[in-house]
Amino acid sequence: MTRIVSTTTGLYPLPDTAKDELSDLKGNQKEDLIGPDLDDETEAVYDGVRADLIETQADAGLDQVVEGQARWDDMLAHPLAVHEAVETRGIVRYYDNNNFYREPVVTDELTADGDVAAELEDAATQVDEGLQAVLPGPYSLADLGTDEHYGDSAEYLAAVAEFLAGEAGAFPDVETLFLLDPSLVENPPRAGYDEGEGEDAFSDAIEGEAVTDAIDTLAGAVDAEVVVYPYWGALDEKTHAHVLDADVDALGYDLVSEPDDNVYNVQEYGTTDDVALGLVDGQNTLVESPETVRERIDWFGESTPSEEYGTVYAVPNTELFYLPENKFEAKLETLANAAHLEVTA
Amino acid sequence: MTRDQFRPPEHDNEHFLLTTVVGSYPKPKWLHRARDMWNDDENSFDDDDFEEAKDDASRLITKEHERAGLDVVVDGEMRRNEMVEYFAHRIDGCEFNGPVKVWGHNYFDKPSVVDEVEYDEEWLISEYEFTAAVADRPVKVPITGPYTLANWSFNEAYETDEELAYELAELVNEEIEGLVEAGARYIQIDEPALATTPDDHAIVGECLERITADVPDDVRLCLHVCYGDYSRIYPEILDFPVDEFDIELCNKDYEQLDVFLDPEFTKDLAVGVVDAHVGEVESVEEIESNIRKALEIVPPEQLTISPDCGLKLLPREVAYGKMENLVQAARNVEADLDAGEISAGQSQAVADD
Numbered sequence: 001m002t003r004i005v006s007t008t009t010g011l012y013p014l015p016d017t018a019k020d021e022l023s024d025l026k027g028n029q030k031e032d033l034i035g036p037d038l039d040d041e042t043e044a045v046y047d048g049v050r051a052d053l054i055e056t057q058a059d060a061g062l063d064q065v066v067e068g069q070a071r072w073d074d075m076l077a078h079p080l081a082v083h084e085a086v087e088t089r090g091i092v093r094y095y096d097n098n099n100f101y102r103e104p105v106v107t108d109e110l111t112a113d114g115d116v117a118a119e120l121e122d123a124a125t126q127v128d129e130g131l132q133a134v135l136p137g138p139y140s141l142a143d144l145g146t147d148e149h150y151g152d153s154a155e156y157l158a159a160v161a162e163f164l165a166g167e168a169g170a171f172p173d174v175e176t177l178f179l180l181d182p183s184l185v186e187n188p189p190r191a192g193y194d195e196g197e198g199e200d201a202f203s204d205a206i207e208g209e210a211v212t213d214a215i216d217t218l219a220g221a222v223d224a225e226v227v228v229y230p231y232w233g234a235l236d237e238k239t240h241a242h243v244l245d246a247d248v249d250a251l252g253y254d255l256v257s258e259p260d261d262n263v264y265n266v267q268e269y270g271t272t273d274d275v276a277l278g279l280v281d282g283q284n285t286l287v288e289s290p291e292t293v294r295e296r297i298d299w300f301g302e303s304t305p306s307e308e309y310g311t312v313y314a315v316p317n318t319e320l321f322y323l324p325e326n327k328f329e330a331k332l333e334t335l336a337n338a339a340h341l342e343v344t345a
Numbered sequence: 346m347t348r349d350q351f352r353p354p355e356h357d358n359e360h361f362l363l364t365t366v367v368g369s370y371p372k373p374k375w376l377h378r379a380r381d382m383w384n385d386d387e388n389s390f391d392d393d394d395f396e397e398a399k400d401d402a403s404r405l406i407t408k409e410h411e412r413a414g415l416d417v418v419v420d421g422e423m424r425r426n427e428m429v430e431y432f433a434h435r436i437d438g439c440e441f442n443g444p445v446k447v448w449g450h451n452y453f454d455k456p457s458v459v460d461e462v463e464y465d466e467e468w469l470i471s472e473y474e475f476t477a478a479v480a481d482r483p484v485k486v487p488i489t490g491p492y493t494l495a496n497w498s499f500n501e502a503y504e505t506d507e508e509l510a511y512e513l514a515e516l517v518n519e520e521i522e523g524l525v526e527a528g529a530r531y532i533q534i535d536e537p538a539l540a541t542t543p544d545d546h547a548i549v550g551e552c553l554e555r556i557t558a559d560v561p562d563d564v565r566l567c568l569h570v571c572y573g574d575y576s577r578i579y580p581e582i583l584d585f586p587v588d589e590f591d592i593e594l595c596n597k598d599y600e601q602l603d604v605f606l607d608p609e610f611t612k613d614l615a616v617g618v619v620d621a622h623v624g625e626v627e628s629v630e631e632i633e634s635n636i637r638k639a640l641e642i643v644p645p646e647q648l649t650i651s652p653d654c655g656l657k658l659l660p661r662e663v664a665y666g667k668m669e670n671l672v673q674a675a676r677n678v679e680a681d682l683d684a685g686e687i688s689a690g691q692s693q694a695v696a697d698d
Contacts, residue, residue: 013445013446014446016443016444019444019450019452022450023450023452026450027450028449028450028451028658029449029622029624029658029659030449030622030623031624032449032450033449033450073449073450090596090597090622091448091572091596091622092572092597093540093541093572093573093574094448096541096542097541098447098496098497098537098538098541099446099447099448100447100448100449100572101448283499284499284500284501285442285457285499285501286457286499286501321445321446322445322446323445324442324443324444324445324455325443326442326443327442
């Protein structure tokens with residue numbers, strides 16, 4: 001019997017009141033965005049936001065609770081963007097979205113700085129069970145940044161993985177760790193592949209095995225269920241195989257953007273015992289019903305009859321900061337209700 | 346050529362680098378306060394009061410652009426709150442749920458398209474008429490393009506974003522017809538979303554065909570794009586039915602300049618020579634150097650000088666300083682061209698390599 005666990009990918013929208021408050025406190029130019037040191041007043045606002053977002057998840061009835069990542073001005077690039085060994089430069093586009101982040105350029109050796117761990121420490125005091133950590137996958141974080149220190153893409157990726165592992169090693173007890181890895185879809189490793197080479201210096205230089213190793217480095221640092229969640233499409237077959245080679249508990253499939261290609265990957269190559277399924281659209285205000293979400297889970301199961309799933313993590317297909325506050329909350333409720341829906345069939 | 350009509354009669358230099366801006370400009374603080382008062386139900390500041398405030402701001406900022414010396418001016422979009430939201434409020438079928446993040450602490454009220462879109466009230470015709478009446482210089486009208494309107498809305502109603510974009514193109518076409526009838530001769534279609542989803546350039550091209558089909562030849566049409574990987578849309582965009590492309594290149598220090606060298610850039614080019622996201626005013630010398638870089642792409646008779654993007658997020662004095670220095674730098678480069686100190690044909694030489 002498959003267990004459905006409702007949870008999210010994190011990176012929540014700020015509550016509307018905090019949007020105004022933080023904009024007034026911090027300003028809205030690129031030099032005003034978050035850095036290693038914040039004044040007490042700003043920190044206090046973020047602490048309040050964290051508490052609000054945890055409460056929102058509890059009210060919705062989600063099985064797992066994330067910290068919300070409200071401080072992540074630079075989205076998934078955040079862990080690098082606030083690091084002392086990193087310079088932030090011009091604002092650059094965040095994947096193919098109308099969103100931007102400061103380009104983090106690694107100029108010195110990366111060492112764990114405890115930034116994400118500190119957020120989780122505070123969250124842990126407010127969550128009794130089901131705390132879930134969220135980090136960018138090492139490949140995505142390295143892809144979002146630029147290396148001017150290591151000089152070799154593979155070495156840089158390994159260093160980013162070590163840095164994240166150090167960060168994760170300092171986490172309080174968490175039940176699950178979600179690694180968000182959209183770059184595995186958007187800009188997959190290409191070294192040694194015939195197709196697509198020449199598009200990007202980083203991905204051209206990375207072999208699939210290096211991605212496996214990077215995920216293993218990070219997965220080995222925590223005593224938690226580790227979920228790798230790629231999105232905005234499906235992994236190519238080789239990348240899918242390399243991620244499955246890593247020691248992870250669950251791999252994710254974005255059933256909103258590319259249901260058929262994702263199902264194909266599982267049909268052809270199998271998958272992990274547990275899976276994460278992107279079931280509600282993180283980038284559209286149309287709110288799905290819990291029944292629709294359940295149908296999507298059922299469809300995935302029926303389409304991959306040779307697999308038996310222990311746990312299905314029911315998640316939005318992307319991060320959630322794209323949504324206005326009211327629809328964001330409605331989507332959390334949809335996921336929670338879908339997991340708890342009485343199955344009548 | 347659509348460009349000669351914008352050369353001021355008193356222009357001294359033989360060469361003419363058309364100077365203009367992309368559109369938005371910081372609003373005077375009192376206009377924000379006026380909006381707050383107008384939004385406050387307890388306050389007696391009514392619709393007429395707010396209209397008067399916007400008229401005053403439009404007049405003030407149009408004149409501020411003229412004072413900076415620009416050849417073609419706008420009113421800084423004083424009546425518009427945002428580049429998608431403003432239009433969506435005037436389109437039947439759109440609704441709003443609250444602000445969403447663009448970057449850092451910059452948000453916009455992203456509309457949700459929940460029903461078929463229909464043309465309702467006019468969008469920009471009265472804005473143009475007012476600005477043209479107060480301006481002594483020609484006025485450009487920036488209008489958000491249908492692809493961006495579609496792409497930066499939540500699409501709940503149409504099967505695909507492409508279908509929504511074509512429906513919106515019909516509405517933009519209706520508005521542009523009205524603008525041309527009102528006398529507008531320089532219209533800039535803003536399609537920043539093209540940079541986010543560059544593979545869709547054919548959809549943008551099809552939208553532009555629908556928009557521009559009946560526009561008379563003497564109307565200058567410009568397409569503005571920014572903050573993207575231009576190699577993914579060039580040279581395909583050269584087939585678009587517009588006279589000019591306005592492109593951001595300064596923010597990343599002309600890293601992508603090479604993209605436009607081969608094949609030869611056959612349209613007019615408006616190049617960003619000041620950064621819209623950096624709070625310091627670039628020096629005249631620095632801007633001159635940026636203009637010279639742009640001359641590697643097109644000869645002076647195809648070159649327009651402009652900021653990277655709308656200046657609205659900058660402090661007003663910084664925005665003004667950038668415009669003033671931009672104009673001065675353009676005039677200095679014109680003088681250098683007149684004196685033969687810069688080779689006007691250098692772009693051709695590069696393109697032929």
